[in-house]
Amino acid sequence: MFEQVALPHLDAVYTAALRLTHNSDDAKDLLQDTILRAYRFFDQFKIGTNCRAWLLTILYNNFRNNCRRHTREQLAATVEQFDHQAETRSLVDDPPLRNPEELIATRMAARRFEVVLNSLPSEFREVLILVDVQELNYQEIADVLEIPLGTVKSRVSRARAMIRKAMLKAAVSRGKTGS
């Protein structure tokens, strides 16, 4: 039962572990600890709920409890630093991009996107990855990160706004978009 329900999420959990530890040895350890712990406490898993979210909750708990915080990368800027890079504009005043897919039309733009994503303050990048990559819902993210549901909601919204702003600025500076 455990194997069928939990093991299909191994890669996803490992990916999250890599993002937390930024070191493949630590990520492997963290993954193994997480899975063995999940196995031990599998009776606490509610069948029918999202097993990936449950595994990620254990992963984050393990990480919080056992890894030294300072092993986390320092790439993540503060919101202020990030905002400083992008021009400060009201979200609503931003004109829509003429064609959002245009942003990945060139390798330049793709690289730019990665830079923008990775320079997001970690708490914002984290929720985005949990919602868009790990495909957790807001409540599951709130449980994993142990933060209020409202905070998840506002972080997602804020994170996308920050990315959009930064991308828009890049596009504007290359004359890629009108208005």
Place this chain on the structure above:
Amino acid sequence: MDCREYVDKFLSAHADGELASRERRLADSHVGGCTACRTRLAEERSLKVLVRQHTNIVKVPAEVHLRIRAAIGEMTDPNFIGRNLSTRGQDSDRRFLWPMRQTHVWAPIAAAAAVLLFLAVYSGRSGTPAPATQFHPVPVFDLAIIKYDSLTRYFVPNVPSDRNGTDFAWVMDRRDSGQPDAGMREDIGRSYSEADMPDDLFNFAPTGYQVSGGRLDRLTDGRPVTYTLYRGSRDAILDIGLKDPEMSAPVGAVYWIGMHSFYEYKGYSFCLTLSSPGHFVSITLTRAPLTELIRDVAMADALATSDDQ
């Protein structure tokens, strides 16, 4: 709803499918009549795709996959441990120099062994009767290593337990006679004995290891298994106890004391103890050098037998 309200409060949740039905109707109706916000919603969804495209799911390395599956396999294949040890049984007739533990009978022998080993260990001479041989993979040792690695990191003791078997509580302030973990060993031993498992825990205290806790688990076929963890200043010793009538020692032991046979395996030191009357098996392992494990076990044995007199 105006555009600002939509973008600030609804847009992201709308793109994520996180709006409640009433909110969703409001949002849909605004977007339906507002080109700008409809475009923003499309952008928001494109951003989701971009994030996914730029954040690849990384595949777990094969060896990690195997380790994890092996660790879980220990529980899901009830015959795993017994089968893997017993296949090598016929090769190892010489494994026992002495009879099985008859505690009261061979105390002097154990004490003498301890003295000998101290001499051997500290004088740097080898007391080893057989040369260290290259030996084949022993799956049960691999599993013990996995257990060691996980339990030394997260050890959740569950004995002594209450009658429901759910809680555990130490009697921390139990009086002791110079051995801080004596009371704890007694408590754990009692719990093990209630499960018909061997209750004579090693006393490693004189060599610097204190008992850290005990766990009583079950393999999926219902066989009980005990895990007793001892911690020293530099490393830990894990003792795994289970019952297996079929088990015999793998070849490749480099030393024997009584029913203990010692192995060096993948950077870990092992002591395998088989006791014929109850078909109990104890697998003791640590990262410390084999000489230290031999010394510690000899010492523990000597103490156990002298205590009994």
